[in-house]
Amino acid sequence: MPSDEELMLRFSAGDAAAFDALYARHRGGVFRYLLRHCRNAAAAEELFQDIWLNLVQARARYRVEAKFTTYLYTLAHNRLIDHFRRGKGLELVSLDREEDDPVELAASAAAQPERAAQAREQARRLLELVEALPLAQREAFLLHEEGGLGLEQIAAVTGADREAVKSRLRYALAKLREGMKDYL
Amino acid sequence: MSAEPSDDSDLEQLLVSTAELRGQYRAAAREVPPARLDAAIGAAARREVRAGPGVARWGASWRVPASIAALVVISATVAVMVGKREAQLPVSGTQPAAPGAGAARDHAGTTPSAAPDTPKEKKVAPSPLTPAPRRAAEAAGSRETRIESVPEPPVVPKAKDSAAPQGMPLPSPAAAPAQPRAAQSPPAVSTPAPSSAQEGAAKSNSAEAASRQALTQKRSQAHPAADDLGNDPQGWLAHIEQLRLSGRNEEAAAAFRAFRSRYPDYQLPADFIAPTP
Numbered sequence: 412m413p414s415d416e417e418l419m420l421r422f423s424a425g426d427a428a429a430f431d432a433l434y435a436r437h438r439g440g441v442f443r444y445l446l447r448h449c450r451n452a453a454a455a456e457e458l459f460q461d462i463w464l465n466l467v468q469a470r471a472r473y474r475v476e477a478k479f480t481t482y483l484y485t486l487a488h489n490r491l492i493d494h495f496r497r498g499k500g501l502e503l504v505s506l507d508r509e510e511d512d513p514v515e516l517a518a519s520a521a522a523q524p525e526r527a528a529q530a531r532e533q534a535r536r537l538l539e540l541v542e543a544l545p546l547a548q549r550e551a552f553l554l555h556e557e558g559g560l561g562l563e564q565i566a567a568v569t570g571a572d573r574e575a576v577k578s579r580l581r582y583a584l585a586k587l588r589e590g591m592k593d594y595l
Numbered sequence: 596m597s598a599e600p601s602d603d604s605d606l607e608q609l610l611v612s613t614a615e616l617r618g619q620y621r622a623a624a625r626e627v628p629p630a631r632l633d634a635a636i637g638a639a640a641r642r643e644v645r646a647g648p649g650v651a652r653w654g655a656s657w658r659v660p661a662s663i664a665a666l667v668v669i670s671a672t673v674a675v676m677v678g679k680r681e682a683q684l685p686v687s688g689t690q691p692a693a694p695g696a697g698a699a700r701d702h703a704g705t706t707p708s709a710a711p712d713t714p715k716e717k718k719v720a721p722s723p724l725t726p727a728p729r730r731a732a733e734a735a736g737s738r739e740t741r742i743e744s745v746p747e748p749p750v751v752p753k754a755k756d757s758a759a760p761q762g763m764p765l766p767s768p769a770a771a772p773a774q775p776r777a778a779q780s781p782p783a784v785s786t787p788a789p790s791s792a793q794e795g796a797a798k799s800n801s802a803e804a805a806s807r808q809a810l811t812q813k814r815s816q817a818h819p820a821a822d823d824l825g826n827d828p829q830g831w832l833a834h835i836e837q838l839r840l841s842g843r844n845e846e847a848a849a850a851f852r853a854f855r856s857r858y859p860d861y862q863l864p865a866d867f868i869a870p871t872p
Contacts, residue, residue: 577606587613
């Protein structure tokens with residue numbers, strides 16, 4: 412299986428199919444990263460499209476200087492920060508809305524209504540906790556979970572010190588675990 | 596840095612202990628972008644690929660070399676033009692400092708019959724005796740530039756009574772008024788604003804200047820523009836005579852040879868003295 416960097420280079424050379432493969436790998440992670448931060452689907456979609464179009468337009472300048480995910484999430488991070496600075500990041504999504512509940516339960520759990528309802532409540536609570544994290548901790552957690560980035564990569568994307576990133580990630584995980592202790 | 600491995604191991608332990616929690620998050624967070632976004636982004640990528648891989652790179656890279664090339668071409672053109680103009684300047688701008696030569700330079704700017712020691716600044720001011728076309732050029736503020744840069748020979752002044760618009764010089768020297776130049780007010784010959792200094796300079800011209808002016812006046816009814824001397828044999832002859840009278844015999848002879856090559860059959864006036872080097 413070709414690496415992300417190979418796919419991006421192939422796309423830079425004019426292989427549209429390489430882009431399709433690359434996009435399929437990362438579309439969900441980038442979208443959820445934005446959605447967790449924006450808490451608004453429309454805003455997340457707008458940013459999502461901007462980021463990928465920027466990547467498409469910058470393909471000729473792409474050089475393999477880091478992992479592709481670092482490059483991709485740096486684009487996403489910068490676009491998100493710009494979005495926040497323009498005052499568009501203050502919209503909140505009601506976490507009580509049923510249509511926003513993304514939970515899809517396993518077949519075994521869904522077969523039992525009580526457990527299904529409990530799992531849905533558990534997922535909703537977890538997402539609520541993630542979105543309630545301080546921005547820096549949420550950033551570290553989402554980059555780690557959605558982007559699969561390591562500490563150095565997260566530090567490169569956010570411009571923070573590696574130790575600070577590690578501390579943020581630990582705090583984030585500790586808070587989530589504390590908030591979910593009733594469900595675990 | 597030595598503490599990093601233990602710190603990272605702490606983090607690793609935390610990640611392991613929260614594996615179930617993180618698994619729950621991944622199970623809960625399953626949102627994906629809508630299909631319309633997928634289609635729009637995929638279409639944009641294909642459009643970009645169809646546009647060609649090197650288009651953006653070339654478009655970004657050609658501007659700098661092209662700008663440098665344009666700058667070099669413009670600089671070279673300006674340098675060549677300046678060089679040409681400077682090559683022409685010595686004829687009018689590097690005359691010897693001898694009084695006669697100085698007068699000749701003044702003549703180039705104003706009139707050939709002006710006093711040799713006429714103050715230079717006088718020739719900048721427009722004269723009522725200056726031909727209308729030249730006055731128009733002066734009005735446009737270009738006279739000083741012409742004086743310094745145009746190497747053509749001096750022009751012959753027009754008689755005072757011919758200051759009215761006059762298209763061409765009279766065809767025959769006989770048609771020119773035989774009025775002696777000295778009979779006119781000498782300062783007015785060169786500049787319109789006579790000053791005491793200029794008057795003094797004109798008075799010092801003595802009878803020689805008056806006779807020269809008389810000779811010149813015979814042959815020229817009006818100032819031909821310096822550029823038009825080649826088309827004005829009378830003006831050209833007057834200019835040659837001015838050169839001869841000012842002691843620039845070699846120039847006068849060269850000009851006369853050029854005149855003869857242009858007008859081999861032109862009948863010279865009886866009183867014209869052909870210059871000899």
